[in-house]
Amino acid sequence: MFRRLAAEAFGTFWLVFGGCGSAVLAAAFPQLGIGFVGVALAFGLTVLTMAYAVGHISGGHFNPAVTVGLFAGGRFPGQEVVQYIMAQVIGGILAAGVLYLIASGKAGFDASASGFASNGYGDHSPGGYSLQAAIVAEFVLTAFFVFIIHGATDKRAPAGFAPIAIGLALTLIHLISIPVTNTSVNPARSTGVALFQGGWALGQLWVFWVVPLVGGAAGGAVYRFLLEERPAAIAASRPATT
Numbered sequence: 001m002f003r004r005l006a007a008e009a010f011g012t013f014w015l016v017f018g019g020c021g022s023a024v025l026a027a028a029f030p031q032l033g034i035g036f037v038g039v040a041l042a043f044g045l046t047v048l049t050m051a052y053a054v055g056h057i058s059g060g061h062f063n064p065a066v067t068v069g070l071f072a073g074g075r076f077p078g079q080e081v082v083q084y085i086m087a088q089v090i091g092g093i094l095a096a097g098v099l100y101l102i103a104s105g106k107a108g109f110d111a112s113a114s115g116f117a118s119n120g121y122g123d124h125s126p127g128g129y130s131l132q133a134a135i136v137a138e139f140v141l142t143a144f145f146v147f148i149i150h151g152a153t154d155k156r157a158p159a160g161f162a163p164i165a166i167g168l169a170l171t172l173i174h175l176i177s178i179p180v181t182n183t184s185v186n187p188a189r190s191t192g193v194a195l196f197q198g199g200w201a202l203g204q205l206w207v208f209w210v211v212p213l214v215g216g217a218a219g220g221a222v223y224r225f226l227l228e229e230r231p232a233a234i235a236a237s238r239p240a241t242t
Contacts, residue, residue, distance in 0.1 A: 001080075001083070003057055003058075004057055004058040004059075004084075005058070005083060005084070005086075005087040006087070007054035007057040007058035007060075008054075008058045008061060008062060008084055008087040008088050008091065009087045009088070009090050009091035009094075010050070010054060010091065011050040011051075011053075011054050011058070011060060011061075011062040011091065012062045012063070012087070012088040012089075012090075012091030012092050012095070012188050012189075013091040013092070013094055013095040014046050014049070014050045014062075014095070015043070015046040015047060015050065015062050015063075015092075015095075015186070015189060016091070016092045016095035016096060016099075016188070016189050016192050016193070017046075017095035017098060017099055018042050018043070018045065018046035019039065019042050019043035019046050019117075019174075019189065020095070020096065020099060020116075020117040020189065020192070020193050021042075021095075021099050021102075022034060022038060022039045022042035022043075023039045023042075023117040023182075024099060024103050024114070024116060024117050025099075025102065025103060026038065026039075027039050036174075036175070036178045036179070037175065039174060039178065040171045040172075040173075040174030040175045040178065040183075041171055043170050043171065043174050043183070044167040044168055044169075044170045044171030044172075044174070045167060045171075047060075047062065047163070047166055047167045047170050048163045048164060048166070048167025048168075049167075050062060051162070051163035051166060051167070052163050055162075055163060058084075059076070060163070061084060061088065062088060062091075062186075062188075063088060063185070063186040063187075063188060063189070063212075063216075064084075064085040064088055064089070064186070064187045064188055064209075064212070064213065064216075065142050065145075065146065065185060065186060065187060065212035065213055065215065065216030066145070066146060066149060066186075066216060067081055067084045067085055067088070067216075068081065068085075068213050068216045068217050068220075069142075069146030069149070069150075069216030069217055069219050069220035070146070070149070070150075070220060071217075071220070072216070072217040072218075072219075072220035072221045072224070073146070073150050073219075073220030073221065073223055073224040073228070074220075074224050074228070075150070075153075075220070085187075085188075088188040089187075089188045089191055089192075091188065092188035092189055092191055092192035093191065093192045093195060094192075095192055096116075096192030096193045096195065096196050097192075097196070099193075099196075100116070100196045103116075111196050111197050111198065112197055112198055112199050115182075115197060115201070116193050116196055116197040116201070117182065117193050118182065118190070118193045118194050118197045118200075118201035119181050119182045119183070119184040119190045119193075119194075119201070119204070119205075119207075119208045120134075120181065120182060120200065120201060120204050121133070121134035121180075121181060121204060121207065123200075124200050124201070124204065125179075125180060125181060125182070126178060126179050126180075126182055127179035127180060129179070129180045129181070131207070133180055134180060134181045134207060134211075135207065135211050137176075137177045137180045137181060138177075138181060138184055138185060138207070138208065138211040138212055138215060139211050139212075139214060139215040139218070140215065141173045141176065141177055141183075141185050141215070142185040142211070142212040142215030142216050142219065143215040143216065143218045143219035143222070144169075144173075144219060145169055145170065145173055145185055145216075145219065146215070146216045146218075146219030146220050146223075147219040147220075147222060147223050148165060148166065148169045149162075149166055149169075150219070150220060150223035150224070150227075150228075151165075151223065151227070152165040152166055154228075154229075155229075156229065170185075173185055181208070184208040184212055185212050185215075186212060187208055187209040187212055187213065190205060190208035190209070191205065191209075
């Protein structure tokens with residue numbers, strides 16, 4: 001269990017450091033900024049690379065919403081959910097701390113004023129989107145993210161390609177929703193940077209815990225009850241033997 005929790009912490013660290021780091025350090029870099037597309041790709045690449053690196057150890061969740069979604073989908077034991085979430089949050093906070101140390105090395109840096117890649121709605125949404133829009137976006141995108149994870153890791157799916165599908169799914173999610181909420185779909189990612197932003201991000205953090213967790217559970221449950229192959233169905237599909 002220690003190795004599995006360490007893998008989750010390292011994976012979440014890499015996701016937050018790579019994804020939020022690209023947003024804080026490189027998105028608007030003078031003349032050479034990577035923009036929304038670059039940030040979206042960075043988030044997808046963090047999941048893809050760490051899924052291959054440690055997914056065989058912990059399952060490669062790196063996200064409390066994924067852990068809850070896998071539990072709802074019957075793929076993860078309930079007694080381990082809290083431990084996984086704690087490891088993910090610790091990894092996210094540590095990553096945000098390292099990113100803060102780097103970013104604060106630039107003259108004039110202010111995490112509170114810049115937002116520090118935090119998630120928000122209303123006045124703190126990159127595109128000025130409302131709380132309602134933020135809730136709908138985070139719910140739908142997290143549900144589909146967990147749904148895709150279930151499908152990509154299904155025993156019937158091609159072996160070895162799941163991290164690619166999952167990484168590309170997260171990239172697409174960011175391409176859609178960075179203007180809406182700066183894209184969470186991951187409470188650990190939201191918590192790490194919000195602690196260092198220290199103001200409005202903490203006040204709005206509840207949305208980026210409640211909605212992704214509910215969305216993740218919905219995505220897992222939908223796949224489990226509508227698309228998961230049941231033992232009875234498997235038996236019925238087998239040819240009769242004499």
